[in-house]
Amino acid sequence: xxxxxxxxxxxxxxxxxxxxxxxxxxxxxxxxxxxxxxxxxxxxxxxxxxxxxxxxxxxxxxxxxxxxxxxxxxxxxxxxxxxxxxxxxxxxxxxxxxxxxxxxxxxxxxxxxxxxxxxxxxxxxxxxxxxxxxxxxxxxxxxxxxxxxxxxxxxxxxxxxxxxxxxxxxxxxxxxxxxxxxxxxxxxxxxxxxxxxxxxxxxxxxxxxxxxxxxxxxxxxxxxxxxxxxxxxxxxxxxxxxxxxxxxxxxxxxxxxxxxxxxxxxxxxxxxxxxxxxxxxxxxxxxxxxxxxxxxxxxxxxxxxxxxxxxxxxxxxxxxxxxxxxxxxxxxxxxxx
Amino acid sequence: xxxxxxxxxxxxxxxxxxxxxxxxxxxxxxxxxxxxxxxxxxxxxxxxxxxxxxxxxxxxxxxxxxxxxxxxxxxxxxxxxxxxxxxxxxxxxxxxxxxxxxxxxxxxxxxxxxxxxxxxxxxxxxxxxxxxxxxxxxxxxxxxxxxxxxxxxxxxxxxxxxxxxxxxxxxxxxxxxxxxxxxxxxxxxxxxxxxxxxxxxxxxxxxxxxxxxxxxxxxxxxxxxxxxxxxxxxxxxxxxxxxxxxxxxxxxxxxxxxxxxxxxxxxxxxxxxxxxxxxxxxxxxxxxxxxxxxxxxxxxxxxxxxxxxxxxxxxxxxxxxxxxxxxxxxxxxxxx
Ligand SMILES: Nc1ncnc2c1ncn2[C@@H]1O[C@H](COP(=O)(O)OP(=O)(O)O)[C@@H](O)[C@H]1O
Ligand SMILES: [Mg+2]
Numbered sequence: 001x002x003x004x005x006x007x008x009x010x011x012x013x014x015x016x017x018x019x020x021x022x023x024x025x026x027x028x029x030x031x032x033x034x035x036x037x038x039x040x041x042x043x044x045x046x047x048x049x050x051x052x053x054x055x056x057x058x059x060x061x062x063x064x065x066x067x068x069x070x071x072x073x074x075x076x077x078x079x080x081x082x083x084x085x086x087x088x089x090x091x092x093x094x095x096x097x098x099x100x101x102x103x104x105x106x107x108x109x110x111x112x113x114x115x116x117x118x119x120x121x122x123x124x125x126x127x128x129x130x131x132x133x134x135x136x137x138x139x140x141x142x143x144x145x146x147x148x149x150x151x152x153x154x155x156x157x158x159x160x161x162x163x164x165x166x167x168x169x170x171x172x173x174x175x176x177x178x179x180x181x182x183x184x185x186x187x188x189x190x191x192x193x194x195x196x197x198x199x200x201x202x203x204x205x206x207x208x209x210x211x212x213x214x215x216x217x218x219x220x221x222x223x224x225x226x227x228x229x230x231x232x233x234x235x236x237x238x239x240x241x242x243x244x245x246x247x248x249x250x251x252x253x254x255x256x257x258x259x260x261x262x263x264x265x266x267x268x269x270x271x272x273x274x275x276x277x278x279x280x281x282x283x284x285x286x287x288x289x290x291x292x293x294x295x296x297x298x299x300x301x302x303x304x305x306x307x308x309x310x311x312x313x314x315x316x317x318x319x320x321x322x323x324x325x326x327x328x329x330x331x332x333x334x335x336x337x
Numbered sequence: 338x339x340x341x342x343x344x345x346x347x348x349x350x351x352x353x354x355x356x357x358x359x360x361x362x363x364x365x366x367x368x369x370x371x372x373x374x375x376x377x378x379x380x381x382x383x384x385x386x387x388x389x390x391x392x393x394x395x396x397x398x399x400x401x402x403x404x405x406x407x408x409x410x411x412x413x414x415x416x417x418x419x420x421x422x423x424x425x426x427x428x429x430x431x432x433x434x435x436x437x438x439x440x441x442x443x444x445x446x447x448x449x450x451x452x453x454x455x456x457x458x459x460x461x462x463x464x465x466x467x468x469x470x471x472x473x474x475x476x477x478x479x480x481x482x483x484x485x486x487x488x489x490x491x492x493x494x495x496x497x498x499x500x501x502x503x504x505x506x507x508x509x510x511x512x513x514x515x516x517x518x519x520x521x522x523x524x525x526x527x528x529x530x531x532x533x534x535x536x537x538x539x540x541x542x543x544x545x546x547x548x549x550x551x552x553x554x555x556x557x558x559x560x561x562x563x564x565x566x567x568x569x570x571x572x573x574x575x576x577x578x579x580x581x582x583x584x585x586x587x588x589x590x591x592x593x594x595x596x597x598x599x600x601x602x603x604x605x606x607x608x609x610x611x612x613x614x615x616x617x618x619x620x621x622x623x624x625x626x627x628x629x630x631x632x633x634x635x636x637x638x639x640x641x642x643x644x645x646x647x648x649x650x651x652x653x654x655x656x657x658x659x660x661x662x663x664x665x666x667x668x669x670x671x672x673x
Contacts, residue, residue: 006446013442015433146429149395150486153423154447156394156414335351335396 003155007168016141017134021176024130028180031122032187039195040107053105055097062094069093110196113205116188117212121280123184124216128276131173131224133241138169139228140237149336162331166228166324173224177217185213212280215309219279222316229323233330247272265291266305279312339407341494341525342369342392347401349387349549361387363549364401369527369542374520376540376557377529378632380642382652384549385529386426389498393423406493419447422492424500428483432472436463436482439471440489449489457485462511476503484512488519495519495526501535513539537632547640547655557632564635568628569602569611574621585618586611599624 011017040046072089086092142148142165155161192198231240252271259267266286268274278284287302349362362384369375379385390396392403394411403410405417430439440454458467461481471479480503487495501509509532516526516539530536536543536557543560545553553560573582576598583593583600591611592603605611608625615622636642641656 002448003446006442009445010442013434013438141431145431147431149425149429150443151446152395153393153421153425154418154443154490156411156418333397335390337390337396 003161003164004168004171007165008171011134011138011168011172014134014138014141016137017172020130020134024126025180027126028123028184029187031119032184032191035110035119035188036191036195038108039110039191041195041197042106042109046106047102050102050105054100054102057105058094058097058100061100065092065094110188110192112189112192112196112198113200116185116192116209119184119188120209120212120216121277123181123213124219124280125276127173127177127180127216127220128223130176131220132227132244135169135173135224135227136231136240136244137237138231139165140231140235140240143232143235144237152336158331159328162232162328166225169224169228170221173220174217177220181213181217185209215279219276219316222320225320226323229320229327232327233323263290265303269305269307274307275312275315278307279309279316282309283307339371340368340404341371341406342367342375342527343402343404344368344388344392345402347388347391347403348399349384349391349396350399361549362391362398362401365546365549366551367544367554369525369544371525372520372523373541374516374526374528374539376536376543377527377546378531378533378536378543378636379529379546380531380640380652380655383546383640383655385546386498387549388546389423389425389496389527389529393421393425393496395425419490420493421496422487422490422494423496423498424483424487425496425498427502428479430471430479430482433470435468435470436474436485437467439482440486443486444489447490449491453489453491457488460488460515461485462508477505477508480504481508484515493524495524497526498529499531500528501530501532509535533631533633533636543632545636545639547642548653548657550657552639552656553635561632561635564638569605569608570624570626570628571600571602571611571615571622572598572624573615574623578620581618582615582620585614585620589614601628 069089069092072085072092075085076089139148139162142151148161151161152158189198227240227244230243231237234240234243252273255270256267259270264270265288268284268286274284274286284307286305286307288304289300289302291303344365344367347362347365347367348360351359351361353359365384365388367377367388377385377388387396391398392405392410394414397411405413405421408417410417434442436458437454440457441451443449444451444454455464455467458464461484463478463481463485466474466478471482474482480500484497484500487497500512504512513535516528520526520541528536528540540557542556543554544551545560553564555563571582573579579595579598579600583595586593586600586602589610591605594601594603602611605627608627612622612625639656642650642654
C-alpha cells in the first residue's frame, strides 16, 4: 500500500505526465471552443435570416439567367454560333424559388443527440494517446535513469513493484479520464444548450452514450498498459514511443500501401485504427467496391465485411496479455545492471 | 563474532550472443563480521560490483550460497532488504526530481519516517542544496545523495560500491569519519574501493578479489603482515660478520639477500627467531626491522597489477588463482 501511494505521488510529480495531461486537456478545450464558436441555436430569427438568404440567392440566379439570356440573344443576332447556348435563348431561366430551400442557409447547430456519440471518439483517442506516452515514460525513464534499480534495493519483489507501478499508473489514468469525460459531457451539453439542441434524449440514447464513454476509457487503459509494458520491456521510453511510431507510420501506412498494391480485399481489416474505431462505434462496415458488379437495374452492391467491437476486444486482450506478459517475464528473469 | 554477510563459491557468468561468455565471478568467497568496516578491494573488472549486485538480488547467480544477517539470499531478500542499505556502482537518480523528493519517495516506499530524510541530508552535507534538481548536481554531490539514500533505512548492513568516487578530499575525509561513526554505532559497513590508502585508514578487515576469485582476506594488519613476505632488514654490530650471518640464516632455511651494510631476509615468520639464530653463532644484531608494507603494495603484489615499465597492462591482466582451493586462507594459495 505504501508502495502504491508512493508510485501515485511519483506519477503526479512527473513533469512529463503533467505536461502531457495539460496538452491533452487543452486540445479538448479547443475542440469544445471551436464547436461553441461554429454553431448557433436555430430559432425564428435564424429561419427568417435563412429565408432572406434563400431569397437573395434566388435573386442572384434570376439576375444571372437574365444576363445570360441577353448575351445569348445578342450572340444569336450577331450570327455567332456559340455552342454553349441553347438553340432557343428563352430556355435560359432561373430555377423557381421553391427549389432553393431555406434550410440550406441555416447556420450549423449542435445537436447533442446526434453528435455527442461521435465526439466521444476524439476524447477516447486523446486519453489513449496521453495514457500511452505517459505510461511509457513513467516506467521507461525509471529504467533508464536507474530509479528502478534503486527502488528494487528497497522492494526486492520485482513483480510486485512492476504491477504496483502499473496499478498506480492506471489509477492515475482513471483519475484523469473520469473527470475529463464528465467535463467533456458537461461542456458539450452547454454547447448544445447555448448553440444547438438537447432534444430527444431518450434513456436509450443516454445508455448508449454511457457505454460508449466506458468503452473509450477501456481503450485508454489498454493503450496505457501496452505503452507501459513496451517501455518496461525495452527499459527505455524511446523504445515504446519509437515502437508506436514505427507501427503507426511504417507498419500501418506501409502495410496499407502494400495491401492496396497486392489488391487484398478489405485492406482496412489489417489496420489497427479500424479496430479502435470499431470498438468505439460497435461495428465498422468495410466495403469492397471492386467486387461490385453492376446489376441489370444499374444498381451496385459492394461486398461488405463487418468488424465488430467483439473482434476488437479480442485483439486488445491478446495485445495486453502478450505485451504485459512479456514485460512481467522479463522483469522476473533479467539481470538489472 | 557472527557473520553479517557470507558468500561461498559464488559464480556468475555473463552471457551475450555477440561477445560470448565471461566468468565474472568464479567461485568467490567472502565473510564480513558484525560491527566491522570491511574493505572490498580489487582491480577494475575483477567482479566487485557483480558480487554486490548478486548479493542484492539485482542479478541472478549461477551458483554458490549467500547469506545476509543469517538469511539466505536472494530468497529472503524481502525480509532483510529493510536492514540493508546499499549503493551499487555510480549513483543514478531520476534527474528532474530534487534530492529531497528522491529521498522522500524512497522513504515512503520503504515505510521509513519522513523526518529521517532531513537527518540523512544533514549527515551527508546536502541540507542546503536538497531543494535542487539532481540534474544540477556534481558527481560528488550525487555520490553524497547516494550515500544518503543508503543511510535512509538506518540499516544494520551498509554496502557502498566505490563511495569515494568523485568526492573532494574533504568529502573523502568526512566520509571516512562517517563510516567510523556508523561502525561505532554498531552498523556493519562493506566498502568497495580501489583507493587503498582510504581502505587502510578506515577498514578493520579486507577481502581482495582478482578475476572473480578471492586472493586474500582477513584483518588489515594480518593481511599486511602475511604479505609483507616476512621481509626483515638485519644489521650487525660488525659489518664483517655479515657473510657468516648470511650463511647461518641460509642454513636455517631463510632466504637472504646480502647488501653491503645489511641483509634483507625474506620468509621470516617471527623476527625473534632471527635474533636467536644469530646469537647462537655469537653474532650480535644491532637492528632488526620488519620492512613495513602498505596495503597498496600488497594489493599490487597479490593481484599482480603493479605497473611494469614499458608495458600497458590491460584490464583483465591480473592474477588468476586456480580453482583447486578457492577458499585458501591469506598467505597461501595464490599463484605467481
Ligand atoms: N552486464 C554485463 N555484461 C557482460 N559483462 C559484464 C557485465 N557487467 C560486468 N561485466 C564484466 O564482468 C567483469 C566484472 O565486472 P564488475 O563486477 O563491474 O567489476 P568491478 O566492479 O570489480 O570493476 C568485468 O570483466 C566486466 O566486463
Ligand atoms: Mg565496480
